[in-house]
Amino acid sequence: MNLKVFILALATIAVGLVELIVGGILPNIATDLGISVSTAGQLITIFALVYAIAGPVLLVLTSKFERKKVYMISLIIFILGNIVTYFSPNFTMIMIARVVTAASTALIVVLSLTIVAKIVEPAYQARALGFIYMGISSSLVLGVPVGILVANAFGWRVLFLGIALLAIGSLILISIFLEPIPGTDSxxxxxxxxxxxxxxxxxxxxxxxxxxxxxxxxxxxxxxxxxxxxxxxxxxxxxxxxxxxxxxxxxxxxxxxxxxxxxxxxxxxxxxxxxxxxxxxxxxxxxxxxxxxxxxxxxxxxxxxxxxxxxxxxxxxxxxxxxxxxxxxxxxxxxxxxxxxxxxxxxxxxxxxxxxxxxxxxxxxxxxxxxxxxxxxxxxxxxxxxxxxxxxxxxx
The missing domain is CATH 1.20.1250.20 (MFS general substrate transporter like domains)
Known part of the structure; x- marks a missing residue:
């Protein structure tokens, strides 16, 4: 399998974690910020809502731009959003950071799927797309349980710093191994x-x-x-x-x-x-x-x-x-x-x-x-x- 496919799958693991990991640490977030668990749960709500709207809209708006550049910019925005979450002093700031990370995550995931279809031969497209979906699935399996253990040992904020570091690693690999891909009319x-x-x-x-x-x-x-x-x-x-x-x-x-x-x-x-x-x-x-x-x-x-x-x-x-x-x-x-x-x-x-x-x-x-x-x-x-x-x- 093409090395680039694995790199894109790794990126989807990093961005997938940021949505799913919150479900397991809601009590930690609620206690730290002095809010109810139900209020903390709105971090999931706003993320999913922004993700749903941003995906198709951002894909159309960026379709004419070179895909590797759009991917890297999206990753940088995603990284900044997680760093802001780590340093956020209150719930409002975290909610703003969730909006930013949700929009960037939506675009990164859809770009991963469209780019994979272009960089592999047609005979291997289904298998390559399967690896991307496996990356998202892995974030579900590993993200929440590992997140709970890490949050209880080191605090919930360190999780978002770790996600940012994973995304930085993905950004470096993308910059090295992925060739420029021209945009297209959609x-x-x-x-x-x-x-x-x-x-x-x-x-x-x-x-x-x-x-x-x-x-x-x-x-x-x-x-x-x-x-x-x-x-x-x-x-x-x-x-x-x-x-x-x-x-x-x-x-x-x-x-x-x-x-x-x-x-x-x-x-x-x-x-x-x-x-x-x-x-x-x-x-x-x-x-x-x-x-x-x-x-x-x-x-x-x-x-x-x-x-x-x-x-x-x-x-x-x-x-x-x-x-x-x-x-x-x-x-x-x-x-x-x-x-x-x-x-x-x-x-x-x-x-x-x-x-x-x-x-x-x-x-x-x-x-x-x-x-x-x-x-x-x-x-x-x-x-x-x-x-x-x-x-x-x-x-x-």
């Missing part, structure tokens, strides 16, 4: 948005959004859930996050295999239904660790099982706009994370019982099920018009 953002006109497609994205929203209603506050409902120490919480992460990555493979076996349509419904049930049952298993861990692993596996059949479904629905739809589906995912962490914060402000986050989350996932059923029941009626609009934009 389809206008307004035209891309028109691709969402189909009710069949927009409700598919809503299914992704509500699915992740329901998941993050609990997952964004999983550390206090484990502390209060199971009385876990920091070490045990790290182990739980690590096991959850392994299950989540395995869930992605399961979702792909399930889709190949029974088809994307049946897989989407099956995963959402199973996820709703498991999420609702999870609080009832906290009386026994031997019961909780397996159910938690099923929850973790299902949380990533929707993506493969959903992506396959979008491609089958309209192959011409599939690339654009994948971009919007990633934004829907981030909006779901933002919405879910926000809902979880509201729940915590209304009640001290953390199990309510799981039950409210399962109700939100029911909205994902309703959206998926509606999408699957709709005919493809807008595809020809969308293709015509895109073709006209390309000619312009």
């Amino acid at each position: 389809i206008p953002l307004s035209t891309q948005i028109k691709a969402l006109a189909s009710p069949k497609i927009i409700t598919a994205h809503l299914a992704t959004m509500f699915f992740l929203a329901g998941h993050y209603t609990l997952y964004a506050y999983f550390t206090p859930f484990l502390e209060n409902n199971l009385g876990m120490s920091a070490n045990w919480i790290s182990i739980c996050y690590f096991v959850f992460g392994i299950a989540a990555i395995g869930g992605g493979a399961f979702g792909g295999a399930l889709s190949d076996r029974i088809g994307s349509r049946k897989s989407i419904i099956s995963v959402i239904v199973a996820f709703t049930i498991v999420l609702a049952l999870l609080p009832f298993t906290t009386f026994s660790l031997l019961l909780f861990i397996p159910v938690m692993m099923i929850w973790g596996g299902l949380s990533w099982s929707l993506a493969p059949p959903q992506q396959s479904y979008l491609i089958q629905t309209d192959p011409v706009t599939s690339d654009i739809q994948q971009s919007f589906n990633n934004s829907a995912l981030q909006i779901g994370i933002s919405l879910g962490s926000g809902i979880g914060g509201i729940v915590l402000n209304q009640t001290v019982k953390l199990e309510y986050t799981a039950w409210i989350g399962s109700i939100v996932v029911v909205l994902a099920l309703a959206s998926a059923i509606y999408s699957l029941s709709q005919p493809v009626t807008k595809a020809k018009r969308i293709r015509k609009t895109m073709a006209q934009s390309s000619e312009i």
Whole structure:
């Protein structure tokens, strides 16, 4: 595999950590800044929201500029954002830094995917893209448990300094090994948005959004859930996050295999239904660790099982706009994370019982099920018009 692919994957690990690591250290941040855990959770909400909006917008705005230069500038901004977080004296300054790092992260991730597709031969593109996604997945598996251990030993701020150092290493490697890549004209953002006109497609994205929203209603506050409902120490919480992460990555493979076996349509419904049930049952298993861990692993596996059949479904629905739809589906995912962490914060402000986050989350996932059923029941009626609009934009 091309060395440049590994370097780009390393960069995605560094930038992926900055979003995911916060979920495990919310109590540390809240205690240090003198705020509630639910308020600290808004650091996840704002990051996901900015990420969702900034990705497609910044990609279009920077499309004509040389890609290596844009990548390096984005990394520099990302590094500065993490340094500001390290030195931030209050919550407001940290929130501003999160906006900066979220926007730069969104552009870095999408640039990693587009650059990889250009620097490898077509026969190896799928494998190369897999390495980039593996980098993001690795940040989920390693970031949260390692972050909890480091935060408890050295303080939560040092984590962001470490992320900045990883990004500096990536910046050096990118500057040495990646050759300049010219920019290209892209389809206008307004035209891309028109691709969402189909009710069949927009409700598919809503299914992704509500699915992740329901998941993050609990997952964004999983550390206090484990502390209060199971009385876990920091070490045990790290182990739980690590096991959850392994299950989540395995869930992605399961979702792909399930889709190949029974088809994307049946897989989407099956995963959402199973996820709703498991999420609702999870609080009832906290009386026994031997019961909780397996159910938690099923929850973790299902949380990533929707993506493969959903992506396959979008491609089958309209192959011409599939690339654009994948971009919007990633934004829907981030909006779901933002919405879910926000809902979880509201729940915590209304009640001290953390199990309510799981039950409210399962109700939100029911909205994902309703959206998926509606999408699957709709005919493809807008595809020809969308293709015509895109073709006209390309000619312009």
